[in-house]
Amino acid sequence: MTTRIGLVGAGFIAGRHLDALTAIEGVRVAGVADPRAxxxxxLAARAGAAAYAHWQDLLDVERLDALYVCVPPHAHGEAESAAIERGxxxxxxxxxxxxxxxAEALADRIDGAGLLTSVGYHWRYLDTLETARELLAEAPARMVLGAWLDKAPRVDWWARQDGSGGQTVEQATHLFDVARVLVGEVEGGWATGSRSAQGPGDILDVCTAALRFSSGAVGSFSNSCLLPRAQRIGVELVAPGLGLWLTEHQLVVTDADGERTVHRGVDPFAAEDRAFVAAVRGEGDDVRTSYREALRTHRLAVAVATAAAGGGTVQL
Ligand SMILES: NC(=O)c1ccc[n+]([C@@H]2O[C@H](COP(=O)([O-])OP(=O)(O)OC[C@H]3O[C@@H](n4cnc5c(N)ncnc54)[C@H](O)[C@@H]3O)[C@@H](O)[C@H]2O)c1
Structure with missing residues (x-):
């Protein structure tokens, strides 16, 4: 049986998913939709798929088994809604x-429909994240430092507040997601941010937050998009007798035996697509971030961004 998949959005990340999906046996990318025809x-030509200017036509014409929504943050809602209606x-x-x-309205409808969902928090599929989690089970984290110090991506929507929601919502959200996995839920905190004439668009170009977790652990999270290239992207953890530094590529462990570096052994983008396809086929249940679970991370990122813009308390 072929699993037929449609992609909404034909930009950078859609291309990554298309390549990972076509590498899975029995998967066919049937169609790709983007208003930029x-x-x-x-992108469709890369997989021998049909191209559509509107996702509605993709859904009407192709008999799909699953839909990927890879649009900019501002464009979410309608395609998801149509997929929910079709189950x-x-x-x-x-x-x-x-x-x-x-996102809250969609989560309620997804739950109501009992729909299988997965959200692209691909760090969840890092084997190094699993290693970190195992180490922290013995010595729970007391402190976490998250940093996303980077350049501004060049896509037109990114530096507009109404296009991306700002860097905290668009990028630092990965850090919050990892922190939720490794440290637990955040109770509250404080955040501040600002923008300068050198910053891109109308978003905050620096943001920092001090957060308190239910466990009593504390965290600080900072992001900036003022740099010429990526400088520091990852999560550092402090636990009794244990230090961890997790990036998308490796985990550095510091303990009584010294320091060792563990390189990731999986491609997390490919792993998340394999897990989703297996779930669609009823052959696996390793989807690690459902829409409802992702909403918890999104709520935290939005709360931090809102507090940073107002210079105040993180309300959850
Ligand atoms: N998981 C990750 O690490 C990761 C990495 C990169 C991007 N992303 C996310 O993926 C999303 C897209 O990012 P990108 O880098 O691919 O952006 P992009 O600008 O390269 O591509 C987005 C595409 O969506 C299209 N689009 C806009 N509105 C649409 C609509 N209503 N229907 C169909 N297509 C529409 C645009 O024309 C564009 O071609 C963003 O939310 C981004 O955060 C995630």
Whole structure:
């Protein structure tokens, strides 16, 4: 049986998913939709798929088994809604939206429909994240430092507040997601941020937050998009007798035996797509971030971004 998948959005991340999906035996990317018809055509051609200018036509024409929604944060909602109405399993790229109400309303409808979902928090599939989790089970984290110090991506929507929700919602959300896995839920905190004439668009170009977790652990999370290239992206953890530094590529462990570096052994993008396809086929249940679970991370990111813009308390 062939698993037929449709992609909504034909940009960078859709291309990554297309390549990972076509590498899975029995998967066919049947169609790609993007209002930029040239992009849809180029990406569709890579997989011998049909190109559509509107996701509605993709859904109407192709008999799909699942839909990937890979649009910019501001464009979420309608395609997900149509998939929910059709009972179509959904893979949605993070962040769920620029705001909270759009994602909350979709989460309620997804739960109501009992729909299989997965969200692109791909760090969850890092084997190094699992190693970190195992080590922290013995010595729970007391402190976490998250940093996303990077350049601003060049896509037109990214530096607009109404396009991306800002860097905290769009990128630092990965850090919050990892922190939730390794440290637990956040109770509250404080955040501040600002923008300067050198910053791109109308978003905050620096943001920092001090958060308190239910466990009593504390965390600080900072992001900036003012740099010429990525400088520091990852999560550092302090536990009794144990230090960890997790990036997308490796985990550095410091303990009584010294320091050792563990390189990741999996491609987390490929792993998340394999897990989703297996779940769609009823052959596996290793989806690690459902829409409802992703909403918890999104709620935290939006709360931090909102507090940072107002210079105040993180309200959860
Ligand atoms: N998981 C990750 O690490 C990761 C990495 C990169 C991007 N992303 C996420 O993926 C999303 C897209 O990012 P990107 O880098 O691919 O952006 P992009 O700008 O390269 O591509 C987005 C595409 O969506 C199209 N689009 C806009 N509105 C649409 C609509 N209503 N229907 C169909 N297509 C529409 C645009 O024309 C564009 O071609 C963002 O939310 C981003 O955060 C996630």
């Amino acid at each position: 040239d992009r849809a055509e180029v 179509l399993p959904l893979f949605v790229e993070k962040p769920l939206a620029t705001d909270l109400p759009t």
